[in-house]
Amino acid sequence: RVLYQSFRSSRCGYCNDETAVTAWMVGYSVPVGLYQELMNHGWQRLGTAFSVCSMPATCCPQYASRTDVTRFQLTASQRRTLRRVLRFVGGRCGPKPDKLSAAELDAEALAEAELSLAAAGPPDSRKARHLRWRRRLDRLRQRAASAESPDAELSRLLAESAARRLRRRQRNSAHSLADYARAFARLDPGRFQVRWLSPDSRELQDSLHDEYACYLTYQQSVHRDVDFDWSFRHFCDVMVSTCLAAERATGRGTYHVQYWLGDRLLGVDIVDVLADSASSMYFFYNPELLRLSPGSFSALHLLSRLSTWHLSFPQGPPMRYLYLGCYVPGNRKLAYKSGLRPFQLLCPETRRWFDFDTVCRGLLLANAGSKYARFAPPAADPAAAAALEASSAAAARDALKVRLPGPSGGLVQPKFVAVRDLPDGAFGRSTAAALDLLGQLAELVGPDAARQLAVVLEVALLLQGGG
Known part of the structure; x- marks a missing residue:
């Protein structure tokens, strides 16, 4: 079940202008399969809400990104990052390759x-x-x-x-990611430790104030966000609360990946583990560690852990992808993501994934003056492609289930009806606006996700022309 709100302007977290145009929907107990479908259509989770930006209207284009866990290869720069962190946490032994007899x-x-x-x-x-x-x-x-x-x-x-x-x-052989993982595993747990904690675990509850202190320092020093909501309640709403329905038997669910050096919290990566992939929802760290490239290090740790996830949870399939959140061209804080090869971006028009090095990089440069770049080649028959897309969007909208309003305009009937079965004038004088919003949502989530959604529309906002 989701509560959908249409596109509206807000302050951009990348350029600080009031021109970010984003659609939101609040989720309730979202299964891992539906979550993964939403990720493949560009949606990002924050707390219990999902958001997606309007690429033609927003100020900073935000491309969904991911890397292939099964084909990942370390670069020389990433090896230097791992060596720096290993030295910093006291592991001067480093990885040792297996020697031939x-x-x-x-x-x-x-x-x-x-x-x-x-x-x-x-x-x-x-x-x-x-x-x-x-x-x-x-x-x-x-x-x-x-x-x-x-x-x-x-x-x-x-x-x-x-x-x-x-x-x-x-x-002189180049060490693999597994070599470095073994080197970190040899460290004294009292010196350096990585903890994967679920939101309902006692250990996480005991360390929430450590996370909160790290989060505040990160926002103030790295993002310099003066208008930020600094309250502990807001932190819990956006960082601790989750709408992902956990499946602990198969290891699926939300985790707080904490990096500890003794009793000092170095950083936290909030990760959603899905059916055959995982999503790094948000990462924050102690700003004193900026020289260690903490974003790259945490991503490398996740790739190493996901590559062996099926050994710990054989009930589920092996992990294939790590979703890395949004990629904003030209943003230096996010530039490290493109080095996690094979790096892929989602085409904002066709919702298909394309390789960054062979396809996306050149198109982003060629379209630097445009609002965004389309990565898919143009259709051979544009009219036929448009007709097919319209037909698919209409079918997806009809498959959505929507909650009917009561006679007085309030939501009093706990009944969800497929759009195709809606009675005439189901939303009174707001019926046309409601159908437009449902069509917009179906286009944003795709047909597979639309068949799984039960939508609640705020009637008061419909009367104002919102969502």
Whole structure:
């Protein structure tokens, strides 16, 4: 069940203008499947409410973003971030790669030596790597020429050369995210600890005031928000309250991921774990840690944890995506998200996901002067595509269930009726406005989510032309 409110202007959290245009709906016990459908249509959760911006009207375009957990690869910059945090929390040991035994090294060297001759390429090749291999082989042949068995000596020299390369490659090998996860796991829990706490847990209730203090410091120092509501009640409403229906048996639900250094709270990432993905709803941290790139570190920790989530909860499917909230082009605070490759953005028109590096980056630059960029290619038949989209939106609207108002205009009938079955004049003189709002909502959530929604409209706002 949701309470829907149409688009209205408010203060933008990115440029501080009063030109952010956003639609809201308040949710009540939203199942994980419906939540994931809403995420795939650009909705973001804050407390018990979901919001989506109007891209043609809002000041700062907010693109929904995500990364693929199963195909994520660390970059050199992210490894530096992990090393900085590891040093900061006292783990100077760092990750250690698994070493090959002497027998394994000899076997690998012999196998690579057999490939050395082929690596020289055809005799007429002028490629640089082929020329380097030929020069190397010529030097080894000269050294082997004086031996009793030149061919056997050449094979031995090739194996020695390959073994040296393997040792050097192993010594300089790039550590994986799992290597760093093991390094953090070796730390003393009394020194550094990551806690995943559900909203109803006693441990979270005991640490809420620590979270509140960290949250206030973050808002004042990082966002410099002078008009912010600083009350503890507001913090609980937007950060602690959740509308996601938990499924604890499969590990699905809302978690507060707390990062502790001794008895000092470093930061909190509020995460919603869904059917086969998770969403980082909001992250705040101690501003003194800004040099450690805390946003990147927390995202990397989530990726590491989600990659092994199915081992802890085998009842559910493996995690596929981590949703990263909105991405605003040109915003430096959100720039780290594009480095979590493969990074994807949601097309605001077709509601399809596109790769940032191969598709979105160039289109964002090309459309820098426009309100937003469309990532999907233009339809071959625009008229047919528009007709299909209109038909789909009408079907989605008819599938919505809406609560009927009472005779006096108040919501007194606890009955939800599909839009297709609404009686004529169900909302009195506001019926046309109600149908317009329901059509708008159906277009914003898509047909799959529309079939699961039961909508409450505020009649008093309908009379004013709102939602």
